[in-house]
Amino acid sequence: MTLYVTLDKGMVAFSPEDATISAIIQSKQYKIRIRRYVSSTEPNKILFKRDLSYLAMQRAIDAFALCAKELGFELVVDSPIRDYIDDREMFLVARSKLGIEIKQHDEKLTEHFAAFESVVNEQLERKLRDRQMWDAFFMTSMKKASNFSVPGSGKTSSVYACFAYLSSIGKIKRILVVSPKSAFGPWIDEFKQCFGAKRELNAFCIHDVGYSSSAAKKSALRYECGNVNLLLFNYESVKTYKDEIKGIVADDTLLVFDEVHKVKRIGGEYASAAIEIAADASYVIAMTGTPIPNTYQDIFNLLHILYGNEYDDFFGFTTQALKNPSPATTQQVNAKLRPFFCRTTKEQLQVPPPNSDMVLPVYVTIDEENILNVLLKKYKKNKLLLMLRILQLESDAKQLLNAIDLSEFSYILDDDVEVDEIDYANYSDEILDLINSQGLSSKTMQCLSLVRGLVAQGKPVVVWCIYVDTIRHLTDLLNNAGVSTCSVFGSVGLDQRTELLDGFKSQKYQVLVTNPNTLAESVSLHGICHDAVYFEYSFNLVHLLQSKDRIHRLGLPNDQYTQFYYLQPVFKSPEGYFSMSEQIYERLKEKERVMLQAIEGGVLETQPTTEEELDAIFQQVLQ
Incomplete structure (x- = not known):
């Protein structure tokens, strides 16, 4: 008796003799080790589930081998199955090896890198730093990879370098970016600055007011985007236009997820849509300066976006293992991840360091x-x-x-x-x-004095808040004091937001009041502003880093100062002097130190939970 295992729209085991299949199905090995992989059986066939990974295929074949030995029949596995399993096994292993070699600038890659650099320099008007060029070479060579470089380190330029190279050799025709809505303008601006006159921008924005309905947008995506070279979607829109996006990214498209930590919630609808559209893309880049805001679970969706078909086979970490990893698991996770991401600091790009923080206590x-x-x-x-x-x-x-x-x-x-x-x-x-008897708070008066003093020196200022009511209140107070001030927050429309930011950059406004939830991502203000006041701030490290990097980022001249001011009200309590803002500030600085130390060590860091943060902040006054 002979049992054949072959590929036929999935793995199939069959035998010319019905008795062979019947004997297998009744065996102990089948019930314990094989049945879990089976979708159905026929008189002379066993049909396996269509979505089996190569490891599951191998385990099923190993179980069949034991069964064959016990029943005394011959097992024949077709060469296409063997080839498929071997190819899948080697794919990420080889890709992992390549990632390490690129990050180590292996000598055998020197010629390839030089050829890549030559093409990029010819295609781009903007000249990249050496570290950016290596990051671009890494992402291009890996085909699917992450860029975890810190905010303000020029990730967007590196991505456009990938696009420049791949489009110049005929691999892709367009780039499709999924990002927060606030990043649309910067992606357009960076395209123009990177390519200059060398390439004309032809962009499609999902929120273009020229389209009257979602049906009109879907029609444009299907029939009118042949010559478009930049498409912009926000994460919330992907689900609505999922089918159209899948049709675009499956052919000649570089797919980019900017601020990919936005879809870290496992099972979330935005994350599920992102994973689905990435499945058929040949080139995918996932970008974030903060890959693990809390636990290693935060990388689960990211890895499924990049390597959905290979995750179980190569990575294989359960959500529970990632949530509470042991030291051994943490080491294993980092070892598996390290080849698949690049991460650059501003120091490595020689961005001039900011001045020491100006911490300003305010006695209430x-x-x-x-x-x-x-x-x-x-x-x-x-x-x-x-x-x-x-x-x-x-x-x-x-x-x-x-x-x-x-x-x-x-x-x-x-x-x-x-x-x-x-x-x-x-x-x-x-x-x-x-x-009701309270007038201006002590902190507000200190802020007004500080901002007016900076403006009097001819310095534009960004003021960071949390509450929209605070943004409006400060904006009114400053305008009433003769300081030309604009504000940007969530309900400000995209067109108006662009107009206000352009007004700030052109010095129509001396002060911009905003919050990190609206403006912390992608917007570049370093060409005009070098002073930022933190009026309200939380323990969210992502918001701190991204807000700081609106004015402190790649492109600053070597002699340019950057100054951050932190207002910290101080209260006298029975337990002594207490400043919640000081506690939050110290938590942020410690988390930033941990992050930079992790980058230096080539690993990914985790951060405290919300509960741990709040316990530490109020430990002094809530015993």
């Missing part, structure tokens, strides 16, 4: 201290609400009278904690009278 009034004591008692069991309420007290006490919907502030969290509580701000009449 007795009334503000009394209100703090009320908040500490009222919100001691909900530290996230406590943090948000203290921020309101520090900025404008009257904001304490507003309800807070915690779900609106989930973006400041480093992890995926579900928050949906609404606090309606119930206070006693005595406390209400105290809140």
Whole structure:
């Protein structure tokens, strides 16, 4: 008796003799080790599941071998199956080896790199730094890879170098970018700055007002994008236009996910759509300066975007193992990941370092201290609400009278904690009278003085906040004080946002007031502004790094200063002096130190959870 294993739209085991199949199905080996891989059986066939990985195929064949030995029949495996398994086994192993060789600038790649560099220099008007060129060579050679370089290190230029090379040799015709909406303008601007007169931009933006409906956009994507070389989608739009995008990326397209940490939620609809459109793409780049905001689980979706078909075979880490990895697992994860990402710091690109931070303590009034004591008692069991309420007290006490919907502030969290509580701000009449009697807060007065002083020296200023009410309040105060100020926040439309930013860059406005949730990604202000004031800030390291890098990034001249100011209200409490902002600042600096140390060591770092952050911040006053 002979059993044949072959490929026929999936793996199939068959035998000319019905008795062979019947004997196998009734065997102990089949029930224990083989049946899990089977979709159905026929009189002389066993049909396996269509989506078996090569490792599952190999395990099934090994189980058949044991079964054949026990039953005394011959097992014949067709060469196409052997070739397929060998090819898949070698694919990521070879790709992994190549990634390490490129990162080590292996001598045998010198000629290939020189040829790549020559083409890129010919195609681009902008000249890349050596480190950027190597990153571009890495992403191009790997075909599917991540760029985890820190914000402000020129990742976009490196991606355009990939595009320049691949399009010049006929591999691709266009680049499709999925990013936050705020990054659309920078991708367009960077295209023009990278290519200059050497290549004309022909862009399609999913939010172009020229299209009256989603049906019109779908029609344009199907029939009118043949000559488009840059397509821009935000993560929220991918699900709606998924089929059209899949048709585009399957042919001659470089697919880029910018700020890919936006789809870290496992099973989320944005992540699922991203994974689906990437499945058929030949060239994929995933970009983020903060690949692991919280746990190693944050890389699960990223690796499925890049290597969905190979994940189980090559990486194989379960979500639970990634959530709470042992030291051995952490080491194994980093060893597996290291060949597939490049990561460059601004120091490696010789961006001039910023000045030492200007930390400005603000000693508050007795009334503000009394209100703090009320908040500490009222919100001691909900530290996230406590943090948000203290921020309101520090900025404008009257904001304490507003309800807070915690779900609106989930973006400041480093992890995926579900928050949906609404606090309606119930206070006693005595406390209400105290809140209503407050004028400008101590921190607000200090901020106005600082900003007016900087503007008087001819320095444009960015002021970073969290609350939209604070943004509006500061904007009004500064304008009323004769300081030309604009503000950008979430509800400001894309066209108006571009107009305001252009106005700031042209010095129509002296001050820009904004928040990280709106403007922390991709926007470049370093050509005009070198001073940033942190009025409100949270423990979210992603927001800190990205907001800092709006004015401190690649392209600064060597003698250019950059200055960051942090306002830190100080309260006197029974436990001594307490500054929530100081505690948050120290947490941020420690997390930044850990990140840079990890980059130097070639590994990926994890960060504390939201609960751990809040416990540390309030440890002094909530014993």
